[in-house]
Amino acid sequence: xxxxxxxxxxxxxxxxxxxxxxxxxxxxxxxxxxxxxxxxxxxxxxxxxxxxxxxxxxxxxxxxxxxxxxxxxxxxxxxxxxxxxxxxxxxxxxxxxxxxxxxxxxxxxxxxxxxxxxxxxxxxxxxxxxxxxxxxxxxxxxxxxxxxxxxxxxxxxxxxxxxxxxxxxxxxxxxxxxxxxxxxxxxxxxxxxxxxxxxxxxxxxxxxxxxxxxxxxxxxxxxxxxxxxxxxxxxxxxxxxxxxxxxxxxxxxxxxxxxxxxxxxxxxxxxxxxxxxxxxxxxxxxxxxxxxxxxxxxxxxx
Numbered sequence: 001x002x003x004x005x006x007x008x009x010x011x012x013x014x015x016x017x018x019x020x021x022x023x024x025x026x027x028x029x030x031x032x033x034x035x036x037x038x039x040x041x042x043x044x045x046x047x048x049x050x051x052x053x054x055x056x057x058x059x060x061x062x063x064x065x066x067x068x069x070x071x072x073x074x075x076x077x078x079x080x081x082x083x084x085x086x087x088x089x090x091x092x093x094x095x096x097x098x099x100x101x102x103x104x105x106x107x108x109x110x111x112x113x114x115x116x117x118x119x120x121x122x123x124x125x126x127x128x129x130x131x132x133x134x135x136x137x138x139x140x141x142x143x144x145x146x147x148x149x150x151x152x153x154x155x156x157x158x159x160x161x162x163x164x165x166x167x168x169x170x171x172x173x174x175x176x177x178x179x180x181x182x183x184x185x186x187x188x189x190x191x192x193x194x195x196x197x198x199x200x201x202x203x204x205x206x207x208x209x210x211x212x213x214x215x216x217x218x219x220x221x222x223x224x225x226x227x228x229x230x231x232x233x234x235x236x237x238x239x240x241x242x243x244x245x246x247x248x249x250x251x252x253x254x255x256x257x258x259x260x261x262x263x264x265x266x267x268x269x270x271x272x273x274x275x276x277x278x279x280x281x282x283x284x285x286x287x288x289x290x291x292x293x294x295x296x297x298x299x300x301x302x
Contacts, residue, residue, distance in 0.1 A: 004028055098186045099173035103166050105152050106219060113156035128153065133216040135201050151193035153217035155268075165219045172226050179233060180288045188229065188284045189222050192277055196221020199276025203263060216270055221277035227252055228281025233289050252278060 003010050006028035015029045027033065094100040109131070116124035130143065133150035140146065154162035177185035200216055227248065230237060235249035259275035 006033065096182075097174065098177055098182050098189070099169060102152070102173070102189070102219075103169060106154065106162060106166060109152050110154055110156070110162050113153065117156040128156075129215075133197055135216070140201075147194050147197055148190060150197060150216050151190075151219045151222050154219070155217060161218060165223050168223050169219065169226065172230050176226055176230055176233075179292070180229075184288065188225065188281075188288075192225030192280045192284065193219065193222035195280040196225065196273040196277040199279075200270050200273040203272035216273065218270065218273075220270065221273040224255065224274045224277035225281030225284065227255070228278045229285035229288065232282055232285025233292070252282075 003023065004025040004027075005022040006024055009025045009027075015024060015026070024033075088096070094104070109128070112124050113128045115121055116128050131146060131149035131153055133140070133146040154165065173185070173189075176188075180188070197216060200221070231249045231252040235247065237248040238245060239248045239251055240246070241251055241254065256275060256278050259271040259278070262269070263271040263275065265271070
């Protein structure tokens with residue numbers, strides 16, 4: 001006696017579904033009558049295919065499985081030879097990625113700064129200004145958290161400032177966090193931002209004699225550190241400078257030379273922070289590249 005997986009009816013012999021491999025009675029053997037997983041040719045990730053939940057009536061064409069809420073893992077692995085797993089919902093992907101979280105924080109604070117600038121709102125202005133890093137020892141002692149918070153702020157009057165940083169972080173941050181791990185990425189990002197800020201402060205004090213009231217905002221120092229780390233780990237990665245294709249190692253060299261040549265030009269661009277970020281990013285890159293090579297050698301040994 002076999003039991004129908006849909007209604008529970010027991011019969012001496014029941015048909016086996018050719019897709020999910022389960023037994024069903026004559027009333028439920030049709031794929032339209034029972035939940036049945038169809039391989040929609042998902043995205044390969046090593047030996048794992050990732051699937052999204054799809055609904056539809058295209059079972060005859062093996063496209064959209066009708067009510068494909070689940071799959072039988074054992075049967076599927078036996079039939080297809082690889083493990084299948086559901087793709088997590090978008091909100092889980094966002095919360096599981098430090099890159100996405102950093103982008104969200106920056107966008108929220110950008111709206112705060114924009115609201116303070118457009119509407120002249122004193123509360124929003126106070127919140128924004130309390131997170132800005134100023135080149136004054138007294139200001140840093142009074143508000144030490146600004147060494148970190150400044151890297152989540154951007155110019156409210158220049159949309160290209162946050163756009164460039166967030167687009168760069170989106171492409172290279174996600175890559176780097178996958179290579180070195182999420183915790184290592186967060187540590188490197190925050191540390192690079194702080195070091196870049198300290199480099200900016202040292203240069204500003206050397207040029208102005210310590211009397212400057214320049215405020216520092218922007219994730220550029222940490223972003224340039226990400227570029228520097230990626231350039232060491234994968235120096236031949238193909239990127240674009242505007243529309244010019246090149247390897248990322250050359251892009252970092254170009255940015256470094258620009259920062260050196262324009263440092264102290266009196267503009268609102270913190271070239272000293274950019275250069276400091278590149279240097280600390282290169283250091284982190286060499287560190288993590290060494291760890292990755294040691295891990296690969298250990299795996300090959302065993």
